[in-house]
Amino acid sequence: MPKKVLLQLDCDPQPSTFDAIVAVDAGADVLLRHGGVTVENVVSLVHGGMFTRGGVDLASTAIFVGGSDVAAAEAVAAKVRATFFGPVRLGVLIDPSGANTTAAAAVVAVGRHVLLAGGTEAPCRAVVLGATGPVGQRVVRLLAGKGARVAVVSRSYGRAEAVIRHLVSTRGFHAGMLQAVEHHGRGSTESAFARELAAADVIVSAGAAGAALLDAAGRQVAVKARVLIDLNAVPPAGIEGVAAGDKARAVGPAVVYGPLGVGGTKMKIHKAAIGRIFSATDAFLDAEDLLAIGEGLEAGR
Ligand SMILES: NC(=O)c1ccc[n+]([C@@H]2O[C@H](COP(=O)([O-])OP(=O)(O)OC[C@H]3O[C@@H](n4cnc5c(N)ncnc54)[C@H](OP(=O)(O)O)[C@@H]3O)[C@@H](O)[C@H]2O)c1
Numbered sequence: 001m002p003k004k005v006l007l008q009l010d011c012d013p014q015p016s017t018f019d020a021i022v023a024v025d026a027g028a029d030v031l032l033r034h035g036g037v038t039v040e041n042v043v044s045l046v047h048g049g050m051f052t053r054g055g056v057d058l059a060s061t062a063i064f065v066g067g068s069d070v071a072a073a074e075a076v077a078a079k080v081r082a083t084f085f086g087p088v089r090l091g092v093l094i095d096p097s098g099a100n101t102t103a104a105a106a107v108v109a110v111g112r113h114v115l116l117a118g119g120t121e122a123p124c125r126a127v128v129l130g131a132t133g134p135v136g137q138r139v140v141r142l143l144a145g146k147g148a149r150v151a152v153v154s155r156s157y158g159r160a161e162a163v164i165r166h167l168v169s170t171r172g173f174h175a176g177m178l179q180a181v182e183h184h185g186r187g188s189t190e191s192a193f194a195r196e197l198a199a200a201d202v203i204v205s206a207g208a209a210g211a212a213l214l215d216a217a218g219r220q221v222a223v224k225a226r227v228l229i230d231l232n233a234v235p236p237a238g239i240e241g242v243a244a245g246d247k248a249r250a251v252g253p254a255v256v257y258g259p260l261g262v263g264g265t266k267m268k269i270h271k272a273a274i275g276r277i278f279s280a281t282d283a284f285l286d287a288e289d290l291l292a293i294g295e296g297l298e299a300g301r
Pocket of ligand 1: 097098099102130131132133134135136153154155156159160185206207208209210211212231232233234259260262263266
């Protein structure tokens with residue numbers, strides 16, 4: 001069996017050390033770390049991986065696409081995919097800024113407490129704060145993909161609408177299941193935001209590091225909420241009263257998660273995904289695939 005070689009293709013000038021260490025811990029024997037990767041220079045890097053090993057040995061080479069510019073990384077990932085042909089392809093994991101693994105882990109946590117698929121019941125209602133960022137957009141996408149009705153919250157109604165338009169056009173979601181809502185962090189007791197809070201089964205806060213998005217008054221309004229998740233690890237908390245290490249901590253009829261409470265699941269998904277790309281050359285793992293991996297881990301698969 002040849003050594004497992006991971007091509008770490010990162011759009012930032014310096015490839016992420018976090019992603020490198022997780023890859024090693026997940027079983028990569030050799031890491032080839034490339035920074036400053038662009039759509040223009042990625043093809044020769046991919047060819048180097050495609051044409052060195054043949055047959056079953058090809059599966060021992062895989063690709064990780066990362067970087068802090070999520071749009072740039074997604075464009076690179078699309079170029080990587082377009083470079084493959086026939087059976088000459090490598091397993092690929094896409095996780096720029098940790099957005100896919102983090103969003104998948106958050107939705108796995110939600111699924112522990114709330115029936116997302118709905119069945120014959122009314123769809124689950126979710127509020128996603130900071131929904132225009134890389135993580136928030138993917139939380140919206142994954143929740144909506146499960147059938148939830150999602151309030152897409154931003155400080156700008158226009159930015160929230162743009163996220164919805166993008167998801168409707170690229171994912172085929174029904175526009176009626178996504179609602180743009182403007183909110184500025186404080187004073188949440190009367191408004192369209194308050195109406196969404198009052199109806200929400202699930203609240204996920206994916207705002208920027210250190211941005212406080214839901215205060216205690218807002219939490220009081222969210223009378224039906226059964227799961228509240230704050231992904232922000234930098235004080236103050238994104239959701240007032242949620243501690244970083246909270247993991248299914250009961251607060252009245254609800255449970256709350258902080259960023260570290262979700263982070264363990266994120267790490268497990270990331271490592272399992274690295275394992276997956278070394279076992280299937282046709283794996284091209286995006287947010288939905290990572291959610292499926294996370295759900296599989298939950299189910300003991
Ligand atoms: N636990 C983990 O393992 C993990 C991994 C990755 C990321 N994270 C955390 O997940 C969160 C989301 O990450 P991200 O990269 O998607 O975040 P981001 O792009 O930095 O910010 C998300 C959204 O927050 C809003 N925002 C920005 N500054 C704000 C401010 N001063 N006040 C209020 N809202 C503000 C913006 O939306 P609008 O301008 O539209 O309002 C922005 O689109 C971050 O807190 C990050 O640290 C956690």
